[in-house]
């Protein structure tokens with residue numbers, strides 16, 4: 514690897530760039546082979562058209578529309594079948610027994626937490642929750658194949674990514690209850706987790722906004738990877754649903770990621786529904802994978818119920834994403850959404866119960882891995898009972914602790930935007946304090962850390 518500042522071309526991590534200096538304000542230009550030819554006219558007798566933007570296209574005198582409906586669907590990559598049997602014994606699962614057990618425990622923990630939190634919401638103890646039922650393998654399997662330093666952007670149904678990275682039960686519960694220990698200081702809806710320690714950006718409800726953010730972060734990482742060749746390179750990873758892929762943000766993000774060749778894995782969870790909208794009303798193409806090719810992005814479709822396939826696909830995508838200085842990769846992971854969209858949804862209003870029951874019975878990432886583990890005599894009914902009983906206690910303990918916790922100090926409503934309070938914010942603080950003092954019976958101020966003092970302190974100091 515040579516980094517010659519001031520030289521015309523720089524060789525860095527295996528590819529040539531043209532900038533003379535590597536700083537963030539300059540765009541390193543990566544020349545991909547098909548861009549080298551910029552001729553606007555074809556040479557006489559040429560068999561192919563040479564035109565910028567559609568290079569190397571053969572002339573034809575047959576009128577033949579590209580008709581996607583006549584093509585075979587993109588295949589779905591699998592490592593093990595529905596019965597937990599590995600298909601290609603020679604390649605195997607590339608997973609040690611201990612690691613497979615740990616992935617299994619995390620998947621069970623996630624599904625148990627989901628069931629308990631869903632019930633807690635029904636009891637009125639939580640305001641909102643979203644389960645990952647059926648999609649546990651995607652989140653946990655893909656997260657297990659990444660580097661802890663990779664930067665992650667989630668949608669909202671990727672609780673397993675947080676769990677696999679080490680977000681603790683206490684941290685989940687503190688966020689769900691918006692108590693004073695919530696890393697987001699109670700400013701977000703439940704399940705909108707975030708953790709700078711784990712390199713996971715905070716979830717935003719506004720669909721698809723994370724996709725261009727991830728493309729931008731990947732561009733920054735590309736520059737960092739070039740500037741700091743002694744540090745292991747990092748990538749950005751972005752999760753989203755097939756419904757979110759209908760947003761303009763998805764298209765803008767994939768296009769900029771492709772043209773800038775940024776190291777980013779885009780992971781689409783295709784679970785068949787965007788709340789009540791089935792995929793048949795969402796698009797007519799071959800899923801989301803077919804769009805990757807349109808943007809010139811390496812793409813793979815994977816069986817999301819097969820955690821080994823998810824892991825291997827993610828590992829390979831990470832390797833590709835760092836190849837030749839960086840490039841985006843798209844993976845479409847297929848796994849039916851078994852649960853309701855959220856606690857605000859009753860999915861039986863728009864789909865048949867039998868459809869869900871069929872899916873539950875037919876295939877599931879947890880039971881598939883369990884079958885594999887049992888086949889290797891690593892798991893049995895006794896171990897299952899013991900695990901479930903231990904996890905139930907741990908989840909409920911964290912739940913009780915977080916439920917009893919104090920709410921964050923009220924001053925945090927004004928935190929984190931400006932270094933000092935603005936004139937307008939001062940009026941808001943004064944007005945809020947005044948209302949809370951005048952109507953003490955309407956507001957449970959003592960439930961918040963520091964009570965009203967936190968606002969008085971703000972009014973006095975003006976600084977946070």
Ligand SMILES: Cc1ncc(C[n+]2csc(CCOP(=O)(O)OP(=O)(O)O)c2C)c(N)n1
Nearest residue numbers: 670718719720754755756757784786787788
């Ligand atoms: C910009 C925007 N439009 C609409 C919504 C409402 N909404 C929330 S989730 C959702 C469905 C998303 O479906 P998908 O991306 O497939 O993810 P899934 O819920 O299936 O995991 C919609 C329409 C929103 N949050 N943001």
Ligand SMILES: [Mg+2]
Nearest residue numbers: 754755786787
């Ligand atoms: Mg969906």
